[in-house]
Every structure is written in structure tokens, then in C-alpha cells.
Amino acid sequence: MFPTRLEEVQREVSAALAEAIAAQPSAPLRDAMGYAAQGGKRLRAFLVLESAALFGIPAAQAMPAAAGVEALHAYSLVHDDLPCMDDDDLRRGQPTVHVKWDEATAVLAGDALQTLAFELCADPALGDHRIDLVLALARASGAAGMVHGQMLDIAAETAAAPLTLAEITRLQDGKTGALISFAAQAGAILAGADRAPLAAYAGALGLAFQIADDILDVVGSEETAGKRLHKDAGAGKATFVSLLGLEGARRRAADLVAEAEAALAPYGEKAETLRAAARYVIARDR
Amino acid sequence: MFPTRLEEVQREVSAALAEAIAAQPSAPLRDAMGYAAQGGKRLRAFLVLESAALFGIPAAQAMPAAAGVEALHAYSLVHDDLPCMDDDDLRRGQPTVHVKWDEATAVLAGDALQTLAFELCADPALGDHRIDLVLALARASGAAGMVHGQMLDIAAETAAAPLTLAEITRLQDGKTGALISFAAQAGAILAGADRAPLAAYAGALGLAFQIADDILDVVGSEETAGKRLHKDAGAGKATFVSLLGLEGARRRAADLVAEAEAALAPYGEKAETLRAAARYVIARDR
Numbered sequence A, B: 001m002f003p004t005r006l007e008e009v010q011r012e013v014s015a016a017l018a019e020a021i022a023a024q025p026s027a028p029l030r031d032a033m034g035y036a037a038q039g040g041k042r043l044r045a046f047l048v049l050e051s052a053a054l055f056g057i058p059a060a061q062a063m064p065a066a067a068g069v070e071a072l073h074a075y076s077l078v079h080d081d082l083p084c085m086d087d088d089d090l091r092r093g094q095p096t097v098h099v100k101w102d103e104a105t106a107v108l109a110g111d112a113l114q115t116l117a118f119e120l121c122a123d124p125a126l127g128d129h130r131i132d133l134v135l136a137l138a139r140a141s142g143a144a145g146m147v148h149g150q151m152l153d154i155a156a157e158t159a160a161a162p163l164t165l166a167e168i169t170r171l172q173d174g175k176t177g178a179l180i181s182f183a184a185q186a187g188a189i190l191a192g193a194d195r196a197p198l199a200a201y202a203g204a205l206g207l208a209f210q211i212a213d214d215i216l217d218v219v220g221s222e223e224t225a226g227k228r229l230h231k232d233a234g235a236g237k238a239t240f241v242s243l244l245g246l247e248g249a250r251r252r253a254a255d256l257v258a259e260a261e262a263a264l265a266p267y268g269e270k271a272e273t274l275r276a277a278a279r280y281v282i283a284r285d286r
Helices: A002-022 A027-037 A043-054 A059-080 A103-121 A130-141 A146-157 A165-191 A196-219 A240-244 A246-263 A265-283 B002-022 B027-037 B043-054 B059-080 B103-121 B130-141 B146-157 B165-191 B196-219 B240-263 B265-283
Strands: none
Touching: A002 A027, A002 A043, A002 A059, A002 A103, A002 A265, A027 A059, A027 A103, A027 B146, A043 A059, A043 A165, A043 A196, A043 A265, A059 A103, A059 A130, A059 A146, A059 A165, A059 B103, A103 A130, A103 B059, A103 B103, A103 B130, A103 B146, A130 A146, A130 A165, A130 B103, A130 B130, A146 A165, A146 B027, A146 B103, A165 A196, A165 A240, A196 A240, A196 A246, A196 A265, A240 A246, A246 A265, B002 B027, B002 B043, B002 B059, B002 B103, B002 B265, B027 B059, B027 B103, B043 B059, B043 B165, B043 B196, B043 B265, B059 B103, B059 B130, B059 B146, B059 B165, B103 B130, B130 B146, B130 B165, B146 B165, B165 B196, B165 B240, B196 B240, B196 B265, B240 B265
8 A cells, every 4th residue: 555655665765864874984964964864755765666666676676776866855955945045944844954053064964965865876786777877866966957946946036027837847847856757767767678658657746746845835734744834925936826726736736647647557557556656746745 | 298288188178077067958057067167277187087098098088087076076166165164255266156156056056066077977988887986986075085074174163172183184085085086096997997006196195185285375375376375374273284394294295295106106107197196286386
């Protein structure tokens, strides 16, 4: 069942990540990295492990990649929360790294988590195609992917007019879509198989995920979400909800989930947990 | 001749790096990355290309790794110059990235330059051993290498007592030594050859480099160096010069250069430009 499998993944990936971080020699850095890497939904790790399972790659073998994508995600959150960026004080229900330590520690812990992500994705256990995984992670997370989206997000805050639907879609496609897409394709990459069906699944899934995030920002509970909400409307930022309305956003997200499920047709029954993951993405409360 | 070869490398690596950055889709990010990646001695790129040449790997083939190590170095400088870190306003003779743009752009440009470094080191042109290069870069630059050294450097600023010689050596071994060592071993890694002689060369070279930096901080010209100098004494920071005296530091650096040259004995005449590079490291004025 999907929720049980997600909880298993959360435990296993958190343990793998904690172990990789515990091996680092720098005490304060190690503490801040471990703190930043704990908690979270582990959706990206789940996508890595389940897409690997589609191609017969066992979870134990794909684990470094699953831990790697979560290290990458954790780095992006630490830097995104910095005072010069989104200036957030709460993340995953805890004070952010720069609040608990200081800004210099947050910059360096984020930097080291990015490096760790690449180290984990180059782990020999991942087999002969891991160099392609490294390349795909770089393309998804750098100036052509996630960081591009973050830059557009920052530019949007000082833009003269709110973004259009096309502009928000492009922004989110980088900011959250690229890494989710990487995670969902990881299994095919490691197997040296065709990535197209998983890329189609992930494209729809990533956008549904972000629309759900915008809906959560309006209707969610800060206590359950573990982060500050209701920031977008206050800042006058355009979101999928402000552009489509709450009901319109819900309909669009549901359509995208159906699209994501349909893209998995080539894998038949084997892809059932990935279909359940798509449904979870718009049903979640954090 | 060494200075001619270094100038060639500076031109070629700067062009390769500019080309890789120009391919990024995000205009402001691309501009800030390109700005941060220009100039510099390109010593690390030189070490990559010359160590590759020892094993018959042509410069054109090793170029992505040379550009990659300079992208990594540029990222570390952008983040190191941030107000929450060393708070520097001048680098390579120009305003630092957060002065010319803003802090958010500097954080993101640094992040994207780190990602680009891994993308470049995973470039297919580098051949079958490039996965080992990716792993070596991660180990040299992350929480067990360069970022570890930066964390020790920041901790030293608030430490009750100035650092001892052993502590400074350990700090610099991470902060500058690890990446120089990576660069000097890159050729052996790409060739799948024994790294030991180049590791010994690089260990002595990296330490000599840092002692020379400390000497420059005392006797150098800001105009020639292109960065702020005379900061260490003002901050009461222990350096190799404060611990060994100016003459003692010069003697130690010269001994290390002799040690570095001797480590190259297995390569005979072929390693002459690498020997010249070691002599340059303590003779340079920037």
C-alpha cells in the first residue's frame, strides 16, 4: 500500500542520509547538514526507488541515488530560506539552519549538501550508468533547472506586474519540476532504458505538485505543513490559485494526475505505487 | 616555457568556461556566473591539463575537467566573499558578485557554478574514468575537503586563542590544498594511473601556495593582487607569517617547492612545466 511504502522509504532514506552525513569530519558542519537533511516527505527519494524497482533494480542498490536527491533538495531549502532569499524561519516544523546556527553555517551546510548529492549519485553501488545520473542531476539542478527557477522566483518578487500562467508554469517547471522529473527518471537512467514514459509522468506530476503547494499555501495549516504559509497572497505574488481560482486549480491538478497515471501505461501493474504517488501529491496536507 | 604555457591555459580555459556558461538559459544568472568565472590565475586548470599531458591525454580532451575545477573554485570565491562570510568587496580586481548584483544572486550564481563544475567533470569527452573524477571532486570540495576548511576558517575568527601551526596547516589543507590536490591528480585519475606521485607533489604544492598567500597578504600590492590584502594582521588572525616570521615562512615555502619538484622524479623530463609551476607558486605577486 502506498502510505506504508512511503513511510518505509522515509525511514530507510533518512537512515542512509544520516549515515553519509555522520561520516563527514567537520563537527559543526556535520550537525547543520544532518539537521537540514532530516524530516521531509521524501517524495523524491520515493520516486527514485520506485522507478528503479520498475526495472528490477533493488532498493538497496538504488539507495545512494535516493539519498542523493534528498541531499540536493535539502541544500536547495537551506539556501532558499536564507535572509537574502525567502527569509524563512520555519522549515519541516523546526527553526531554519540560519536561525539555529548562523548565515555562514547555512551557506556552507547547503554547499556541502549539494556536493554530497553528487558524491552519492557517483556511488559505485549504482552501477555502470551512474555517470549519466550525475549528468542528469547537474542538468536538473543547475542554472538550466532548479537554480534557474529560483532566480525567476526572486525576479518575480520585484517585477512590475504579477506573472502570467505561462511564466509561473515556466518558473515552477525549474524550481520544483526539474528535480522531481530527475527523481522519477532515475530508475530508467540507472537501467540504461528509455526515459520517455517516466519523463511524461514526471512532467505532469511536478506541475500537479506545485499547484497542490499553492493550494496548501491558501487552505493548509502551518502546524501540519511545518513551514510558513499564506505568504504568497500577502506578498501579492501570482500563484496557480490566484490565476485559476481555488476550484480551477484543483481541477487542473486532478487533470494532471490523470495524465501522469496514463503516462505509466507501458509499465502496467508494476507502476501501481507510482500511480498512487501521483494521487498522493494532490491529496497531501504538507 | 612556463609563463607562456600558463597564459595559453588562461586563454583556453577562460574561453571553455565562458562557452559553458553562455549556454545557460537564465540571463541574470548567466551574467553573474560569467562575471564570477572570469580572470584568475587558472593555476588549478593548468594543473589539470599538465597532469593530463603526463599521461598523453591532449588538452582538448581534458579541457572540460580544467574548466570544471575553475568553476568549482569560482563558486567557492563567490560564497566566501559574501557578507556573512569574509565580507569582501574586491576580487580579481573587480567588485564582488554580491556588490555588483545582490546577495541572492551571489548565492545562486555560486550554487550554479558548483553544479556546472560537476556537469563539466562528467563530460563524455573525458572518457571512461570520468566517474572517478566526479567522486574525487566531491571528496575534495565538500564537507571532508574545501568546505571543511572554510568552516574551520570561520570558527577561527571567533576562537579564544590564535590557531597553532598544526591547526592552520589542517585548515589550509582543506581550504585550498584539497582542490589543488584534486587538480594535480586529475590527469592520473583520467588515465586510470597511479595517483601517488602527483598526490605527493600536490600536497607540498598546496601548502607552499598557502604560505605564499600569507606572505602576499603582508608584502603584496592590492592593485596587483586584485583583492583586499593586509586583512589577517588587522583581524589578529594567526597565519604562517605570524607563526614562522616572514623569513621562516619563505624558507618553509622554498623547502616545500623542492619537495614538490622531487616528487615528480618518476615522470622525468616530461614533468618540467609542473616543476616550473611549483616555483611560480611562491614567486607570484597575485
